[in-house]
Structures are given as C-alpha cells and as structure tokens.
Amino acid sequence: MAFIKKFLFVLSFITSIQIFSSSVSGYVYDINTNKPIPFCNVFIMNGTQGDIGDEKGFYSLDNLSDGDHTLIVNIIGYSSDTQRVNLKKDDFRRIDFFIKSIPIEMKGQEITGERAEFTNSISISRDVYKKEEFDFSPQLIEPDIMRVFQLLPSVVSSSDFSSALYVRGGSPDQNLILYDNSPIMNPFHLGGVLSTFETNSVKEAEFYAGGYPESYPNRLSSVIDVKSINPMKDDYHVVFDASILAANLFVESKIYDGLSFFVSGRRTYFDKILPLINFTFPYYFYDITSKIDYTYKDNIRTSFTYFNSTDNLSLSIEDTIDIVALDWGNRLYSLNYSQLLSSGKSLALTLYSSSYQNTFDVIEILKAHSLIYEYGSKLSYFIEKNSFKGKFGLDAIKDSFDYFVSIADTFNLIDLQRSPYTISAYLDGSYNYSEKFIGQFGVRFDKYQYNDIIRINPQVGLKFFLSKSLAMTLSLAKYSQYITSIRQEDNSFASIFGEMWLPIESLYDPQECIHTISGIEYYLTDKIFISGEFYKKHYPYILYTTMGQLIINRENPENAYISSVAGSHGFEVMIKSTYNKASGWIGYSYSRTEFLKDSTFVLPYYDKTHNLNMTLTLPLPLLIYFSTAVNYGSGFPYTAVVGKYRNYYYDIESDSIGDGGWSEIMSGYNESRFPAYKRVDISFSRKFTIDDFSLKLNLSIINVFNFRNVYFYYYDHSVTPSKRYEFTQFPIVPSIGVSGEF
Known part of the structure; x- marks a missing residue:
C-alpha cells in the first residue's frame, strides 16, 4: 500500500495550501427549476476579475481586495443579476445566483454555453x-x-x-x-x-x-x-405519462427548508389488461427511482438515491403448473455527500451498493442464477485555482459473483463464487496554458486482489486553437478492466437477459485497451458546429468465456476463459446545428473492428463499416413539434450457409441405410454481410397549457417506410434447391403517448 500512502501525502499537502486573500464562490441556478446553469459569466463590476462557471454552474473569484464589490452574472437566454458583497481580509463568501429564463432574439455573435465550453x-x-x-x-x-x-x-x-x-x-x-x-x-x-x-x-x-x-x-x-434531477426546493411538481406499453408517475416536492425529494415509478400493464380480452401476456417490468436531497448551510449537500428495475416472465399451465419462471433486475442504493471547503476547493464522497440478479427456473428441473453485488466507496477532492482544475480520488470496490446452473437439484453444471476487491487512486487535471493551448492529464493506480502488481493507467489530452473558432485535439489513454462476461459469438438474441458477469481470475492479466484519438472542432457559425475525429483502439489483451466453456471446465472454471487480441480504427464526422427552436445533427462514421479467432483476425457480428445518422427537431405551425431520425448503414457480418449434404446411417436390425437428414456447409466465420440497414422514424408532439397544468400528446412512427431489415436467415432444406427465409427486424410500429404535468 505504499502508493496509497504517497498519494495521501500529496493530497494532504495540496489540501493544506491556503489562499491568503478574499474570495467569493457559489452556484448559478434557474429560479424556476432550481437547476444549475452551466458556463455563466460571473465578474466584478468595474474590475478585472471574472470567471466562467463550470458544467455544474459553479464559479469562483479569487484574489479579491477588501471592501465593497458588485458581482454580475449573465448568460444568453437569462436575465442578468447583481449582488453586493463587503469583504474583509482573508474573507471567504458563498454567494449563489438565481436567474430567470427569458425569450431572446439577437443578431450578431452569441456566447452560448456550448461556445464557452469549446473555449x-x-x-x-x-x-x-x-x-x-x-x-x-x-x-x-x-x-x-x-x-x-x-x-x-x-x-x-x-x-x-x-x-x-x-x-x-x-x-x-x-x-x-x-x-x-x-x-x-x-x-x-x-x-x-x-x-x-x-x-x-x-x-x-x-x-x-x-x-x-x-x-x-x-x-x-x-x-x-x-445524473438525476435535483428535486425542487420551494414547490411541488407532478408528471404522469401513459403509452401503449406502460404508465409512469413522477412527483417532486419540498419537505422543509433545504430538504426535498422526488419519486418516480413506471410499470407495464399488458399482463393486467390483456386477460380482460382472454389473452395472456405473462411478462411485465417496473422501475422505481427516488432521491432525497438535503442542503445544509449552503455549502454541504447530501443525497440518497434508490434505483430498482425488475423484469418478470412467468409461463404456466392454467395458472397451476409453472413451466418457466424468469426474474432479472438491478438494485442500487447510493449516498452522495459534497462540501464546499473554501474558494475553489470541494470534497465529495459516494457510498453505494449495486447489484444485478438473474434467476431462471424451467419446471423446477433446470435452475440457474447469475448474481453480482458490488459495494463501493469513492472519495474525491476538487481544486480550482486560476487556470488549473484538478480532481484527486480514492476508490475501494468489493465485488461478489455467484453463477450457478443445476439439473434436478442433483447435478451442478456450473457452480462459481468469487469475491475480489479493487483499491485505486487517481488524479485528473486540466490547465489552460494560454488562449491557444489547453492541456489535460490523468493517471490511475489499481490494485486488484487477484493480481500481484499495481496497474498504472495514464491519460493525456491536448487542445490547440488555430483561431477562436477552430481547434485541434489529441488524446492518448490506457484503461484496464477486471471483469468480463459470458458471450455469444453471433447476434442471435445476444445477451437477451443481460450481461452475465464474471471476474478476471488470478491466472490472467486484466483486460487492457489503448485509445488514440485526434480530432478537429470548428464553429462554422455560431449556430453550426463541426467536429471530426480519427481513432484507434488497440486491445493487447481481452478475455471472455462462453456457456459451453464453463460447462466443460466446471471442475476448474478458471480454465474456461478465452484470451484474444483485438483492435478497431475509424473516423467520424458530425455536424450539429441549432437555430431558435430547431436543432439537429448529421453524423457519419467509417469503422473497422477485428479480433483474433483460431489464429486468424475476423470480424465480430457487430462490425459496421459505414454508418450515417441524421436527427432533426423542428417547430411547426399550431405549436406542433416534428422530430425525425434517419439511419443508413452497412449490413452486419454473418456466417453464411453455402451448401448442404445429406446424412445417412446404417440400421443393423433391418440391415438398411436410413436417411439422417440434411447438414449445412458453412462459409468462413462472418465472411458474408446482410443487406444494408435502413430506417426512418418520425414523431409529432403538441403541448396544451391551461394555467399551471400542461398536457402533451405524442405520436411516433418507427420505421415509417416499413424497410425490411434482415436479422438472420433460416432455411428449408426439404426442397432442392433449399429455400431461404428472412427473419426481419421491426416493421412499421406506430405508438401514441400522453403526458401531463402541474
């Protein structure tokens, strides 16, 4: 643990540094929603000090002189506000702003939040x-x-x-x-x-x-x-939604000063409604999300989040004999604490318990479960001073894996339990060297229980401004992963019940990946942003396993892992535009992904060479909003059937040759591709408002042109030549929804 001691020493040294001058810091909020407003301009009237808030709405003004000062906050789309403050020597003040959104129409250049982030x-x-x-x-x-x-x-x-x-x-x-x-x-x-x-x-x-x-x-x-919303501090808010699938109710409200909450619940109702017309639908899911938020003395914030998602599928005969019982879902309990220590310094702590549980029972003969529980603590220290922003942290994580498959409670096909821990320390930082150059850096130290050495993962990023509207970027980073999953090597309903997680065993090194990215960012106008990136991902070591390998190696499951090498590369272009209430983007990517299989590099089933997407949201007359999403891309790889042969067998008793049916002759692994994928979705929405109550109607049509996108092929070999059939993806799917709030 020597590296942690050294890290704590450096951290304690940094936190002991005091700023011997007056300062003011705080947050900027929307007065109506109580939500932080990112990238606001906060400055001293008739002075030189100023700051642009971060993505959380936090600003900090340091090295202020004693006496009276007038603070001003402004950002496009909101009213300006001022506050006066009287500072004494070495004084520190917390001042928050609450500003109101206003409609705007401006000519000329606008400094938006996105433009401020770009700069x-x-x-x-x-x-x-x-x-x-x-x-x-x-x-x-x-x-x-x-x-x-x-x-x-x-x-x-x-x-x-x-x-x-x-x-x-x-x-x-x-x-x-x-x-x-x-x-x-x-x-x-x-x-x-x-x-x-x-x-x-x-x-x-x-x-x-x-x-x-x-x-x-x-x-x-x-x-x-x-990130979940911060519940309202001074009022209540209710939203209800209903679609053809599910209903949802959301409530947020103040409990008393500084303490507020929200709770949201969603459930499908086909399993309750369809039996009324003599049709059984034995599946449902529900979600429950809630949060309690407490602010104390303006500089301490504590919140507790609960997240529960559950799916249930149950097949039975006349509601008496269970055939199949499936349950799977997530549970999360998360406690977050943050404290503003002094100007530009803050502390955050997260404690959580997160689990995923998947249980499977077929007529009480085949039973299986896949369980993972993760318990974690994260301590972070933030410092912002002049042009430097830094984040230092310690993480401690304990995982518990339980994977079990049995037949008739007598024969265990798989029985695996593991409980590794990981302890980590990290540093992330950025420094604005000048108006032309920004640097970013980071390093992470991991100690995984099943490995003897400490893994070191560095990251560096650079941004160089060629002009006020044009910048070049570069990033190089290395990452490690200490868990893997049970995979399928084709796309036939892969992971339909979620990932089945397993730890990296002590026989193996953790999975690794190196990212290299270079790009360009350009504001063609204040309304049009263009970005392009070249990337390369090198996987020098990946691990996974399959159900078959786990069963074969059930006595020694650590031998069931398959190691490989993989890589991907490509480039992406994206054009984003916002004009008044209209917005959208066009994106294109070229990519190539390969992994090593049986000494040959092959394509995974999800490799897509070309991918083109477009989205558009547009206001129409009568207060109607129109949205569309368009996707066109290369077909996915698959292993094709290229021929067939008949099987025969010899029957000793009758002394005759019998017909054993047809077997398929397959091509090389994923050497063929399905036809190109095409889909256009559209949506219309209209909101009606009466006083404090609003009602929104939504009509969506998925795959409006009813393109037949192939998911897989299947064959009838009883005729010659064999006949090929297509199993296609979504046809045209209309849906309606209604949402109300007050």
Missing part, C-alpha cells in the same frame, strides 16, 4: 444531452436515453431489438454506465428493447466515446454518466 475546456469524444433532447426524439413506445445515443456516429446498435451500445468496436460489457456516480450493471428491459432509465428523473447524461478521465474505473470502451 475553456477539452471535450474529446464527449457529448452531454439534457432531458429535453430525450423527450423530443422519436420514441419506440417510451422515451429512451440509450436509443438517442445509438444515433451518434460513435455508436452501433446490433439490432432493433437491443438498445445496448457498441462503441467504436467495443462490446456492451466494456461500457461503464453510472447513475448518480454509482454503476448500473444491466440497464435494460424486454431483452434489451428499452433501457431502465425513466427520463422524468434524469437531469442529463454525459457520454464519452473514448479518451475519458481516469476517474472512471474498470471499463475499456466508453462511459455513460447519468
């Missing part, structure tokens, strides 16, 4: 999406965060049946998905068709396609960091 920070392979963007996107029955991310050029969806994300050649088990700083193991319903995140409770979601800070642990490919 003051590095955002390599990063996008942030607000709740409104999820609500306006075309909906597959329900608004869905993951479905929006699938429209990004960095992301590939394996099929219409899955909202899992394949990011720049990485598989879904390499994505870190967080909710309020805590991991969610499998955030999907209906075998992956919908995600578990109910959008009323979501404030924003931050997505990293690569090059992410080292504060994010134990994943190789990408990060989806979802």
Whole structure:
C-alpha cells in the first residue's frame, strides 16, 4: 500500500495550501427549476476579475481586495443579476445566483454555453444531452436515453431489438454506465428493447466515446454518466405519462427548508389488461427511482438515491403448473455527500451498493442464477485555482459473483463464487496554458486482489486553437478492466437477459485497451458546429468465456476463459446545428473492428463499416413539434450457409441405410454481410397549457417506410434447391403517448 500512502501525502499537502486573500464562490441556478446553469459569466463590476462557471454552474473569484464589490452574472437566454458583497481580509463568501429564463432574439455573435465550453475546456469524444433532447426524439413506445445515443456516429446498435451500445468496436460489457456516480450493471428491459432509465428523473447524461478521465474505473470502451434531477426546493411538481406499453408517475416536492425529494415509478400493464380480452401476456417490468436531497448551510449537500428495475416472465399451465419462471433486475442504493471547503476547493464522497440478479427456473428441473453485488466507496477532492482544475480520488470496490446452473437439484453444471476487491487512486487535471493551448492529464493506480502488481493507467489530452473558432485535439489513454462476461459469438438474441458477469481470475492479466484519438472542432457559425475525429483502439489483451466453456471446465472454471487480441480504427464526422427552436445533427462514421479467432483476425457480428445518422427537431405551425431520425448503414457480418449434404446411417436390425437428414456447409466465420440497414422514424408532439397544468400528446412512427431489415436467415432444406427465409427486424410500429404535468 505504499502508493496509497504517497498519494495521501500529496493530497494532504495540496489540501493544506491556503489562499491568503478574499474570495467569493457559489452556484448559478434557474429560479424556476432550481437547476444549475452551466458556463455563466460571473465578474466584478468595474474590475478585472471574472470567471466562467463550470458544467455544474459553479464559479469562483479569487484574489479579491477588501471592501465593497458588485458581482454580475449573465448568460444568453437569462436575465442578468447583481449582488453586493463587503469583504474583509482573508474573507471567504458563498454567494449563489438565481436567474430567470427569458425569450431572446439577437443578431450578431452569441456566447452560448456550448461556445464557452469549446473555449475553456477539452471535450474529446464527449457529448452531454439534457432531458429535453430525450423527450423530443422519436420514441419506440417510451422515451429512451440509450436509443438517442445509438444515433451518434460513435455508436452501433446490433439490432432493433437491443438498445445496448457498441462503441467504436467495443462490446456492451466494456461500457461503464453510472447513475448518480454509482454503476448500473444491466440497464435494460424486454431483452434489451428499452433501457431502465425513466427520463422524468434524469437531469442529463454525459457520454464519452473514448479518451475519458481516469476517474472512471474498470471499463475499456466508453462511459455513460447519468445524473438525476435535483428535486425542487420551494414547490411541488407532478408528471404522469401513459403509452401503449406502460404508465409512469413522477412527483417532486419540498419537505422543509433545504430538504426535498422526488419519486418516480413506471410499470407495464399488458399482463393486467390483456386477460380482460382472454389473452395472456405473462411478462411485465417496473422501475422505481427516488432521491432525497438535503442542503445544509449552503455549502454541504447530501443525497440518497434508490434505483430498482425488475423484469418478470412467468409461463404456466392454467395458472397451476409453472413451466418457466424468469426474474432479472438491478438494485442500487447510493449516498452522495459534497462540501464546499473554501474558494475553489470541494470534497465529495459516494457510498453505494449495486447489484444485478438473474434467476431462471424451467419446471423446477433446470435452475440457474447469475448474481453480482458490488459495494463501493469513492472519495474525491476538487481544486480550482486560476487556470488549473484538478480532481484527486480514492476508490475501494468489493465485488461478489455467484453463477450457478443445476439439473434436478442433483447435478451442478456450473457452480462459481468469487469475491475480489479493487483499491485505486487517481488524479485528473486540466490547465489552460494560454488562449491557444489547453492541456489535460490523468493517471490511475489499481490494485486488484487477484493480481500481484499495481496497474498504472495514464491519460493525456491536448487542445490547440488555430483561431477562436477552430481547434485541434489529441488524446492518448490506457484503461484496464477486471471483469468480463459470458458471450455469444453471433447476434442471435445476444445477451437477451443481460450481461452475465464474471471476474478476471488470478491466472490472467486484466483486460487492457489503448485509445488514440485526434480530432478537429470548428464553429462554422455560431449556430453550426463541426467536429471530426480519427481513432484507434488497440486491445493487447481481452478475455471472455462462453456457456459451453464453463460447462466443460466446471471442475476448474478458471480454465474456461478465452484470451484474444483485438483492435478497431475509424473516423467520424458530425455536424450539429441549432437555430431558435430547431436543432439537429448529421453524423457519419467509417469503422473497422477485428479480433483474433483460431489464429486468424475476423470480424465480430457487430462490425459496421459505414454508418450515417441524421436527427432533426423542428417547430411547426399550431405549436406542433416534428422530430425525425434517419439511419443508413452497412449490413452486419454473418456466417453464411453455402451448401448442404445429406446424412445417412446404417440400421443393423433391418440391415438398411436410413436417411439422417440434411447438414449445412458453412462459409468462413462472418465472411458474408446482410443487406444494408435502413430506417426512418418520425414523431409529432403538441403541448396544451391551461394555467399551471400542461398536457402533451405524442405520436411516433418507427420505421415509417416499413424497410425490411434482415436479422438472420433460416432455411428449408426439404426442397432442392433449399429455400431461404428472412427473419426481419421491426416493421412499421406506430405508438401514441400522453403526458401531463402541474
């Protein structure tokens, strides 16, 4: 533990530094929603000191002289505000602003929050999406965060049946998905068709396609960091939604000064309604999300988050004899504490328990469960001084894995339990060297129980401004992952009940990936932003296993792992535009992904060479909003049937030759591709408002042109030549929804 002692020494030295001058810091909030406003301009009237707030609305003004000062805050789209403060020597004050949103129409250049972020920070392979963007996107029955991310050029969806994300050649088990700083193991319903995140409770979601800070642990490919809303502090708010699939109720309210809460619940109702017309639908899911938030003395904030998603499938005969019973879902308990220590310094602590449980029972003969429990603590210290922003942290994580398959309670096919821990320390920082150059750096130290050495993962990022509107970026980073999953090597309903997680055993090194990214960012106008990135991901070591390997090696499951080498490379272009209430983007990506299989590099089933996406949200007359999403891409690889042969067998008793049926002759692994994928979705919405009550109607049509996108082929070999049939993905799917709030 020598490295932790050294890290704590450095941390204690940094935290002991005092700023012997007066300072003011605080947050800027929307007066109506009580939500932080990012990237506001805060400055001293008739002075030289000023600051642009960060993405959380926090600002800090240091090295202020004694006496009276007038603080001013402004940002496009909000009213300005001023506050006076009298400072004494070595004084520190917390001053928050609450400003009101106003309609604007301006000519000339606007300094928007996105433009301020472009000027003051590095955002390599990063996008942030607000709740409104999820609500306006075309909906597959329900608004869905993951479905929006699938429209990004960095992301590939394996099929219409899955909202899992394949990011720049990485598989879904390499994505870190967080909710309020805590991991969610499998955030999907209906075998992956919908995600578990109910959008009323979501404030924003931050997505990293690569090059992410080292504060994010134990994943190789990408990060989806979802933040829940901060409940209202001085009022109440109720939202109800209903679609053809589910109903949802969301409530947020103040309890007393400084203490507020929200609770959100969603449940499908087909299993309750369809029996009324003599049709049985033995599946349902529900989500419960809640948060209690407490602010004390303006500088201490504590919140507790509860997240529960559950799926249930039960097949029986006349409700008496159970045939199949399936339950799977997530549980999360997360406690977050943050404290503003002094100007530009703060402390944060997260304690969490996160689990994913999957149980399976077939007529009480075949029984199985896959359980993972993760317990974690994260301590972070933030410092911001002049042009430097730093984050120092310690993580401690304990995992518990339990994977079990048995037949008739007498024969165990798989029985595996493991409980490794990981202890980590990290540093992330950025420094604005000048108006032309911003540097970013990070390093992470991991001690995994089943490995003897300490893993060191560095990260560096650079941003160089060629002009006020044009910048070049570069990032190089290394990541490690200490868990893996049971995989399928084709796309036939892969991971339909979620990932089945396993730890990296002591016989193996952890999985590793090296990201190299270079890019360009350009504001063509204040309304049009263009970005392009080249990337290369090198996987010098990956591990996975299959169900068959676990059964074969049931006596020694540590021998069931398959090691390989993989890599991906490509480039992406994205054009984003916002004009008044209209917005959208066009994205294109070229990519190539390969992994080593039987001494030959082959394509995984989710490799997509070309991928083109377009989204558009447009206001129409009569207060109607129109949204569309268009996707065109290369078909996925598959192993084709290229021939057949008849099997015969000899019957000793009759002394005759019998017909043993047909066997298929297969091509090389994934040497063929399905036809190109095409889909157009549209959505219309209209909001009606009466006093404090509003009602929103939504009509969405998925695959409006009814394109037949092939999922797989199957064959009838009883005729010659054999006849091939297509199993296609979603046909045209209309859906309606209604939402009300007050």
